[in-house]
Each structure stands twice: as C-alpha cells, then as structure tokens.
Amino acid sequence: MPPIPRSSALCGERDISLVKKGNLRIHAARTIALGGLIAVLVYVLITTVSSALIRRHYSEYANTETKKAGYAISLQEYVSANQVPSHDREALRKWTDRYRYLYISVYQDAAPIVEEGFYYKSTIKSRHINPVLKSQASITFADGTYIVGFEDFSYIRYAQIWQLIAAITAFWPLLIVALYWIRLLSRYISALSQAARRINNGDLYTEVSVPPHASQEIISLAENMDEMRESFLDRLSKEKERSRSNQELITVMSHDIRTPLTTLIGYAEIMDKSPDLPEEERQQYSSIIYQRALRLKELTDEMFYYFLVYGSSDIQVDLGYYNAQVLIPQLLNDRLSAFQDLDVDFHTEGIYYPFAVHTDISLLNRVFENIFSNIRKYGDLTYPISIRAERKEYDFIHVYIRNRIRNDSHDVESTQIGTKTCSKLMALLDGSFIVRSDAEYYTAEVLIPISHTPPSIDK
Secondary structure: OOOOOOOOOOOOOOOOOOOOOOOOOHHHHHHHHHHHHHHHHHHHHHHOOOOOOOOHHOOOOOHHHHHHHHHHHHHHHHHHOOOOOOOOHHHHHHOOOOOOOOOOEEEEOOOEEEEEEHHHHHOHHHHHOOOEEEEEEEEEEEEEEEHHHOOOOOHHHHHHHHHHHHHHHHHHHHHHHHHHHHHHHHHHHHHHHHHHHHHOOOOOOOOOOOOOOHHHHHHHHHHHHHHHHHHHHHHHHHOOOOHHHHHHHHHHHHHHHHHHHHHHHHHHHHHHHHHOOOOHHHHHHHHHHHHHHHHHHHHHHHHHHHHHHHHOOOOOOEEEEHEEEEEHHHHHHHHHHHHHHHHOOOOEOOOOOOEEEEEOHHHHHHHHHHHHHHHHHHHHOOOEOOOEEEEOOOOEEEEEEEEEOOOOOOHHOOOOOHHHHHHHHHHHHOOOOEEOOOOEEEEEEEEEEHHHOOOOOOO
C-alpha cells in the first residue's frame, strides 16, 4: 500500500500540537509536566510579587512607628489594669489573642523568660517567616520592669489570601494545557470516526489521513483504516471484474452452446421426421450429433471449472515442497505421452533444475493439461513442440512451451475460458501464467515460485 498522505486538513495548518509523534502515555505525561511547570511558575511569580508589595507597604516608616507605639501602650495598659506579673503566660496569651499575628518575648538579663503569640503557636515552617516589624519597650509588670520584644507578622493575613489567589490562578494554565491537548486528540479521533462513517456509507475513494504530528497510535489507527479501505476497494474491484468476466463468459457461452445445440436439434429433428432416411445419411447425421454433443460436454466442463475457480472465494490449495528436477519432467511426460500416437517431435531444453518449489501439484497439473489441450486443438503437429525451462528473476522457474499454429485454427471454436482459469490458478500458487499468440506461433509461459529455505524435501 502506498504511504498515507499526512494532510493537516483535520486540525488546521496553524495548529501547534502538543500531541507530538510518539506514545500517548508519554504525550499525557509531557502535557501534565508542561502544565505543572507553568502552574508552578505562575504561583511563584504571584506569591513573590504580592509578598514583596505587602511587605513594602507594612514597612513604611509612619506605619511602623505607629504600630510600635500602639503595641507598647496597649500592653502597658493591660498589665497595669490586671496587675499581670511577668511570668503569667496565660494572661499574656489573652492579650496577644487581640493581635493574631503578633509575637512577644519578655526578657530578663537579655534572656527570654516568656514567649507568647503568633510565633510561639505557629508551626515549624512559620519560624522561617520574617516579621515586618520588630521593636522593644520597657513594660512595668506587677513584679517589676522588664524589656518586652514585639514582632509583627500581620502582613501574613494578606499573603495567605494572595497564596490562595495564586493557587487558583496557577490551576488554570494546567487545565488549559490539558484541555487543549484533549481537544486536539478528540479532533483526531473525531476525524477517524468520520472516516469510518464514510467507509461504512460506501465512500471508499477518500483517503484516511491525519496530521504528521499526531501520536503514533493515531497514525497507526489511520493507516490500518486506510488499509481496510483499500482492501474493501480492491475487493470491490475484483468483484466488479469477476462480474464483468462472468457476464462475458455467459455471452460467449450462450453463443457457443447455442450453435452446436441448434445443429444437434436440427439433425435430430431430421432423423425423427424421416424414418425412411437412407442408412448412410442417418450414420452421417448421427456422427454430427455425436460430435456436437461432445462439444457441448467440453463447453460445459470448461464452464463448470471456470465457475469453480472464479466463483469460489475459498479454493483449497494443498501446498507442498517438491524437487523441481523431479516434478517438472514428470508433469511434462504425463502430457507428452498423449501425443505418442501422433508421431510428434519434441525439443526439450534445461528442464532439470535442482531447486525446491512450493506449489500444489493438482492445480499445476491442470495448468499443463490446458496448455497441451490447446496445442492438440490448435497446433500444427507436423512441426516440433519446443519446451524450455530456465531460472529467471531469481525467484521463479520459467517453463516455456511453444508450437506452430495450424492455418485452419481460426475455424476452431474457443471461449478463452481455459486461459483465464490457468491465470487464476497460477495466481493462487504465487506464480503466473502468460500466453502469447501471433499468426504463426502459440507460446505459453508458466512461472513457478522457488522456495529458497524449504524444509526437508521428500517428494
């Protein structure tokens, strides 16, 4: 089958497909990896930019100083109002709960004695987050004055919101890439489905094609469908040829059968209606009737064998391995023995070839029987019959059979059924049958395939 043209008509010339040539699973992995990479880049970009902008906003001088003073004043008021000692962690926790993202440390001699707030309650990962504000102030507790450190992480509330926005936004590139790949793949499958529908509706002349960048599975499926289409087309062509040949056969046979049958009926009618017909004429008419009956039998035999070969789609072929050096002379000698009573000369050349052939003896015998039947019917047997065998084209043994044609051979009726049958039989044997005929000579060529690596030959 000729290569399938790789048209881009299914998906457009400008498509840049993610479905590269290869395995579909690899395509899917590449698509997910590409979409995931884009998603990660989008997520990192959004979170990085948003975090930088938020931190910049919270780091402005006025805003920072206001927060520093506000935290110290608020804590001092709370401690004074509730007489909170420096080591009362529970009281300090209640105050830090007012500020969700604030962490405080109470120091004594530069060492923290109490830690409370966001930093203390957060997970280990949160300890890698830097505060946007750090300050210290002297706070008078119920048991004395201590240094309190403040660390403000309030920008995180906005950073978390932007992280959520980044995650949602990053999901879309992955989804878009996957949907684009699925869309292209579905277009290929849809195109193949349409092609299958066309074939099912009888359109066997439109090729099944896919773009060159389709996956190997899609290309393979398209090739198989196109092979199926061509197989249907070839089968349809053979059916039409068979129907045409059968029609021609019926036309020829109807004429060839009608002619001897009319003659037979005519002479039989004369004999039936003329009881006093002279014996000499009666014998003459009987002989003519007999000859015409034989001709009718010959025609019907040819017709039945023709339909046996061409009308059956499952002819039994019994292939075997044979030594050509033994087989070919045997087939020829069986045919030549029928000419012994006619004093015919034969010229044989090169028929002894020590090669193995893979063939069916009964079908091959039918081919040689037809050839010599035609020679007996149309040949001028006063001239020698030439038989030559040679190895040709490396894969075949060619058997040439040639004889001179009688001058009156055009008066002999022929339907050419035998020639067509032999061509069909040799095609079944992976060989061929060729007939050449001119005004003087008839030449038949039988090409028998050689087997180069046969099993042991015992035939």
